[in-house]
Amino acid sequence: MTTFNGKIGGNEFKVGIVVARFNAFVTQQLLAGAQASLEQHGVNAKDIDVAWVPGAFEIPLTVQKMIATKRYDGVIALGAVIRGATAHFDYVCSGVTTGVMTVSLATDTPVMFGILTTDTIEQAMDRAGFKSGNKGADCAVSLLETLDVQRSLEA
Ligand SMILES: Nc1c(NC[C@H](O)[C@H](O)[C@H](O)CO)[nH]c(=O)[nH]c1=O
Ligand SMILES: CC(=O)[C@@H](O)COP(=O)(O)O
Numbered sequence: 001m002t003t004f005n006g007k008i009g010g011n012e013f014k015v016g017i018v019v020a021r022f023n024a025f026v027t028q029q030l031l032a033g034a035q036a037s038l039e040q041h042g043v044n045a046k047d048i049d050v051a052w053v054p055g056a057f058e059i060p061l062t063v064q065k066m067i068a069t070k071r072y073d074g075v076i077a078l079g080a081v082i083r084g085a086t087a088h089f090d091y092v093c094s095g096v097t098t099g100v101m102t103v104s105l106a107t108d109t110p111v112m113f114g115i116l117t118t119d120t121i122e123q124a125m126d127r128a129g130f131k132s133g134n135k136g137a138d139c140a141v142s143l144l145e146t147l148d149v150q151r152s153l154e155a
Helices: 024-040 056-068 088-107 121-126 135-154
Strands: 015-020 048-053 074-082 111-118
Touching (some): 015 024, 024 074, 024 111, 048 056, 056 111, 074 121, 074 135, 088 111
Parallel strands (some): 015 048
C-alpha cells in the first residue's frame, strides 16, 4: 500500500491570492496571515501575487482568471461574509462556495477556501487572527500540503 502525505514547504511554488475588499478590516488580516505563513514556509515573496475584488461573490471568476494565466501552482481565496438583515448572506455564501469548488475541480488546481461566513463581526475578527487563529494562515499551510500531495501523485 502507498500512502501519500504532503510536506509543507514551498520554495518552488507560485501562489495567487484573491481577496475581497468587502469587510476589509477583516480580509486585510486574512491576507496578512496568508502571506506571512507562505513566506515562513519557504515561498518567495516575489512568487505571491494578490488580486483584490469588490466582494466574495466576485472571487470565483477572478480565481478562474488567475488560473487561466498558468502562472500559479495554486490559489487562496479570502473573504469575509457577515450576516446582515436579509437572505443576501445565504446567496453570497452559496455562490462563492459553489464557485470556488467548481473552478478548482474544473481547472485541476488547488484553490483554498478562506472565506469566513459568520453571524457576527466578532466571529469574523476572531478567525482573522484575534482569538481563534487566522484562516488565511491556515489556508497557506493547507495549500502547500495539497500541492505536495498532488506532486507526489503525479510523480
Ligand atoms: N455582504 C457581503 C458581500 N456582499 C457583496 C457581494 O459579495 C458582491 O460583491 C455584490 O453582491 C456585487 O456582486 N460581500 C462580502 O464579501 N461580504 C459580505 O458580508
Ligand atoms: C452578506 C451580506 O450580503 C449582508 O452583509 C448584506 O446585509 P443585508 O442583508 O442587511 O443587506
